[in-house]
Amino acid sequence: MSFLPYVIAAWLLLVGLYGVVSSTNLIRTVLSLTIVQSSTYLVLLGVGYRTGGKAPIVADIPTSSKLVDPVVQVLVLTDVVIEATVTALLLALVVQAHKRFGSIRPADLRALRD
Amino acid sequence: MSRRARLAMFAIAGPGLAVVMLIGMHGMPAFGHYHGVYGLLIDKIEVPERHATDLVTALNFDIRAFDTLGEEFILFASVAGVALLLRKLRHERQARRRRGIEDHSFAGASAGLQVASLYLIPLLIALGCYIVVHGALTPGGGFQGGIVLAAGPLAILLAGRYFAMKRLAPEWMLEASEAIGAAGYALIGVAGLIIAGVYLKNFLPLGTPAMLLSAGMMPINSVAVGLEVTGAFLVVWTEFLDQELFVERDGGDN
Numbered sequence: 001m002s003f004l005p006y007v008i009a010a011w012l013l014l015v016g017l018y019g020v021v022s023s024t025n026l027i028r029t030v031l032s033l034t035i036v037q038s039s040t041y042l043v044l045l046g047v048g049y050r051t052g053g054k055a056p057i058v059a060d061i062p063t064s065s066k067l068v069d070p071v072v073q074v075l076v077l078t079d080v081v082i083e084a085t086v087t088a089l090l091l092a093l094v095v096q097a098h099k100r101f102g103s104i105r106p107a108d109l110r111a112l113r114d
Numbered sequence: 115m116s117r118r119a120r121l122a123m124f125a126i127a128g129p130g131l132a133v134v135m136l137i138g139m140h141g142m143p144a145f146g147h148y149h150g151v152y153g154l155l156i157d158k159i160e161v162p163e164r165h166a167t168d169l170v171t172a173l174n175f176d177i178r179a180f181d182t183l184g185e186e187f188i189l190f191a192s193v194a195g196v197a198l199l200l201r202k203l204r205h206e207r208q209a210r211r212r213r214g215i216e217d218h219s220f221a222g223a224s225a226g227l228q229v230a231s232l233y234l235i236p237l238l239i240a241l242g243c244y245i246v247v248h249g250a251l252t253p254g255g256g257f258q259g260g261i262v263l264a265a266g267p268l269a270i271l272l273a274g275r276y277f278a279m280k281r282l283a284p285e286w287m288l289e290a291s292e293a294i295g296a297a298g299y300a301l302i303g304v305a306g307l308i309i310a311g312v313y314l315k316n317f318l319p320l321g322t323p324a325m326l327l328s329a330g331m332m333p334i335n336s337v338a339v340g341l342e343v344t345g346a347f348l349v350v351w352t353e354f355l356d357q358e359l360f361v362e363r364d365g366g367d368n
Contacts, residue, residue, distance in 0.1 A: 002144035010135040014128055021124040024117065048153060051146035056157065056169035059252050059324055063161050069153030070160075070169040074178060077170065078185050081257055081343075085192035088350045092199040095357055099203070107117065 005046035012039035026094045026104040030087060037083045041076050048072030165320040166250040166329035174255060175335040179314040182335075183299060186342060190296045193346045200353045228273040238266040246340035250329035256336040260343025267348060276355060285352060288345045295342025302331055302338065 012035055019032025048069030054061055056070035098104050143149050156169060156177070166172035174182050242263030249255030270279040303314035310317040321328030 002146065003139050003142070005145050006139045006142060007136075010132060010139070013135070014132055017131075018124060018128065021120045022117065046145055047142075048148060048150070049146055050148040053148070055253075057167060057253055058161055058169065059167040067157045067169070069148060069150055070156055070173055071150070071153050073170045074173045077174065077257060078181070081185060082188055085189050085346075085350075088354075089192045089195050089199070092196045092353070095354070096199055 005042055005049075009039040009042040009046065012036070012042065024105055024107070026097060026106060027091070029106065030090045030094065033090070034083060034087055037079065040079055044072040044076050044079070161323055164316075164329055164332075165323040166332055167324050168250055168252060168254070170253070171249040171255040171332060171336065172329065174257075175249070175332045175339075176316060176330070179303070179335065182339070183303065183314065186296055186299055186339060189342065189346050190292065193292065193349050196350050196353055200357055231269040231273040234269040234272075235266050238262055238269060242266060242340075242344075246336055247326065247333055249336040250332040251324055251326070256339025256341075257343055259336070260340040261347060263340060263344040264347040264351075268351065271351075271355070276359065280352070283348055283352075285349070288348045288352070290345070291341045292345030292349060295338045295340070295345060298338035298341065299335060302335055306331070 016032045016034075016036030016039065019035060020029055023029040023032060048071065050066060050068055053066050053068035056067045056073065058065070058067070094104055097109060101108050103109075148154075156173060160166060160169045160172045164172045164176055166176070242259045242261075242265070244259070245254035245262055246256055246259030249259070267279050267283040270276075270282060306315040306317050307313045316330035316332075318330040318334075320330050323329075327333065
């Protein structure tokens with residue numbers, strides 16, 4: 001059981017990738033990508049967890065308490081911000097693709113065909 | 115590549131990736147058995163050396179402040195990218211304001227929802243400000259509080275009054291807020307370079323831990339980031355909404 005968070009992260013990554021590969025809708029492709037990215041949160045938080053560790057906020061607990069790693073939490077914060085902006089950027093591309101081709105099916109994007 | 119070809123490729127590559135990841139996991143420390151030294155060190159030194167009780171914020175705005183600078187400019191660049199992608203194209207023109215759009219640009223905003231969102235606006239703005247300024251003390255900081263602040267004007271949209279939202283938060287103001295936030299953070303770093311000798315190094319008195327004005331430059335950094343995040347997300351949302359509500363295309367497809 002001690003590897004369960006990592007297994008779930010791997011599962012999320014694969015499910016997200018399957019979503020990207022099988023997608024017939026560009027918005028679904030973008031959402032699948034956010035699922036892929038959410039797997040990184042699990043890996044990071046899983047790596048930094050200590051059994052019985054408290055959240056790294058020492059405002060109301062003694063500073064000698066056992067705490068989880070705050071470094072990975074900062075990385076997750078960065079990750080979330082990047083995910084939000086990248087999603088916005090990709091959705092803007094979808095809007096333009098819809099204007100150009102009148103469709104958000106990847107197969108209808110003529111310029112992307114060989 | 116056709117969808118079928120892609121799926122066939124994934125049928126081979128997907129399980130392969132799964133196997134590689136399982137092998138990789140085998141070498142990782144078991145969940146709950148943390149072996150990092152850096153995190154343990156941070157847990158010990160943050161309060162005595164930085165006077166911040168939220169270790170995550172202390173890392174974000176002091177120890178890893180330079181990384182946050184990069185993160186801020188990724189945010190800035192992607193918002194600029196969204197604005198650039200959703201610019202007015204050759205075949206498009208600004209739609210004239212249609213009657214009726216003023217009051218209910220989004221059908222379905224009931225009277226109850228409108229009243230509720232009216233109450234929400236001051237609450238969201240107060241909560242956002244609280245989260246931004248208390249970043250060094252309790253969970254929060256510029257990124258988290260900025261999103262809550264950005265949700266304030268968005269509540270007006272929820273009430274179906276997009277134009278009222280645009281009046282309260284016009285685009286020039288949002289862009290200015292974003293730019294001032296991004297530039298402010300970089301300039302605080304320059305102040306550190308001049309006064310303390312190192313870029314982004316703390317140069318303010320640390321104060322008493324767990325007081326509002328403590329932890330040196332962290333509250334100021336937090337406010338700068340909060341300004342940028344608020345502006346950035348509102349710019350993104352208005353860009354998308356403008357596409358839906360205003361952009362009309364001259365006849366003909368493509």
